[in-house]
Amino acid sequence: MRGLGSARILVRTIATKKPQTPLAIAFDIDGVLKQGSVVLPEAVRTLKMLEGDNPWQTKVPYLFITNSGGKEESKRALDLSDDFKQKIVPEQVIQAHTVMQSLVSLYADKPVLMIGGPDLPPGGSRYGFNQVYTAFDLHAYAPASFPYADPNPEQQDAVRHADFSKIQFEAIFVFHDSREWGRDIQYCLDILRSDQGVFGTMITNEELRKRRKIPIYFSHGDLLWGNNFALPRLGQGAFRTALEAVYKRVTDGDEMNAITFGKPEQMTYEYANELLQMLLNRASNGNDVHVAPENIWMIGDNPASDIMGANNFGWSSALVRTGVYRDVEGPPAHKPTLIADNVEEAIMKIMRNTWS
Ligand SMILES: [Mg+2]
Structure with a gap:
């Protein structure tokens, strides 16, 4: 006993x-x-x-x-450990796009247009998305599609060259804040109004209403965010508001098929x-x-x-x-x-x- x-x-x-x-x-x-x-x-x-x-x-x-986002969770955890003088592990970090991993089952091998961030958004292939293209790829393929800026030479290494007349985009992922609203609104509209997701094609507004819409996923919807500037800054929610307004105008009142992650x-x-x-x-x-x-x-x-x-x-x-x-x-x-x-x-x- x-x-x-x-x-x-x-x-x-x-x-x-x-x-x-x-x-x-x-x-x-x-x-x-x-x-x-x-x-x-x-x-x-x-x-x-x-x-x-x-x-x-x-x-x-x-x-x-x-x-926010734009970094891999492991990198963010290291940065936060440095900032706060505590060991932070990747499981303690939920960025806006972390939860977008749940989309892998739907889009693992399907072409998606990824918008936002300074360069190739992180997580794309690491999360398990294998056919990710960016605005840089579309711009390099057709420079006249956004004639107000030259394709950025610093991005040349990250550009994925493809024949976009043969690629059918299944979705748009706004992974992070757009750095170039004009260009990114243009390319989002191009894909959302395209014939079966092919860049450079377009269907009528009447046809658009009949078909299954290409979904656009936003990693979060914050209109504003704060940094060390005196006033709040525009966030991804502001980009979305602008995109929605233009989409509505060019489609005569249609609504996008938009899904938002992040807080709240x-x-x-x-x-x-x-x-x-x-x-x-x-x-x-x-x-x-x-x-x-x-x-x-x-x-x-x-x-x-x-x-x-x-x-x-x-x-x-x-x-x-x-x-x-x-x-x-x-x-x-x-x-x-x-x-x-x-x-x-x-x-x-x-x-x-x-x-x-
Ligand atoms: Mg905050």
């Missing part, structure tokens, strides 16, 4: 250490932990608190959900919810510990994205004053569980409210 006895002692020892209610945190990055390239000093202290440097000496699993879309929160649960179990040495949705907190600066998404998903939310949201604009359109001056104050309030 000795074995059972020591097991009892072990159980009693664990039971006497009062377990804290499990918490989990999802951070937005821009306007919360960083302003543009500037790391906020309180961000470093905040992550230390989550790593256990807090009055309760309790670790809290966390991850980052950002509507539910798919992104589902993905994050599963990851946080996994990180919590990993931190509990594989023990099946469950975190209640109201104890998962989204910390963000954008009511229309971070806060709205969290509220819709049943998480709690904290709005900080270091980014897009300004008090002068009045109460936020989507009410957070709490408002704090910065991320450190938010986390301190959350820990105190939950554990004291």
Whole structure:
């Protein structure tokens, strides 16, 4: 019976250490932990608190959900580790296009036009999309299709030369912010109005309404984002608004077949919810510990994205004053569980409210 006895002692020892209610945190990055390239000093202290440097000496699993992108998750994790002086692993990084991996089953071997980013958007073939073309490829194939700029010589190595009269695009992926709205709106329209996805062809508006539309996927829908400039900047949502308006005009009132990922879309929160649960179990040495949705907190600066998404998903939310949201604009359109001056104050309030 000795074995059972020591097991009892072990159980009693664990039971006497009062377990804290499990918490989990999802951070937005821009306007919360960083302003543009500037790391906020309180961000470093905040992550230390989550790593256990807090009055309760309790670790809290966390991850980052950002509507930005343009880098592989592993590269982003290294950059964030550098920024915040903590080891961040790729599983803690959800970029807008991370969740677009769910499209691989539909488009793995189908031609897709990828829009956005400074060069060949990351993740294309790594996510498992094997027939990715970009605006640079179309421009190189037909320079007159966008006569206001020469094809960029720096992109020559990345250009994929193809006979686009023989390629049928099945979808458009807006992976990241467009750097060249005029060109990218032009090419999106070209493909959306084409005859079966072939660049350089076009069907009538009447025909367009009858056929199955070529879908366009946006990695996120943020109208604005914050960096270290004094005022918010235009985001992918602004590009989409412009594209939609032109599409509507040239098609006499037709609507695009558009699907959006990123915050505040539910798919992104589902993905994050599963990851946080996994990180919590990993931190509990594989023990099946469950975190209640109201104890998962989204910390963000954008009511229309971070806060709205969290509220819709049943998480709690904290709005900080270091980014897009300004008090002068009045109460936020989507009410957070709490408002704090910065991320450190938010986390301190959350820990105190939950554990004291
Ligand atoms: Mg933000």
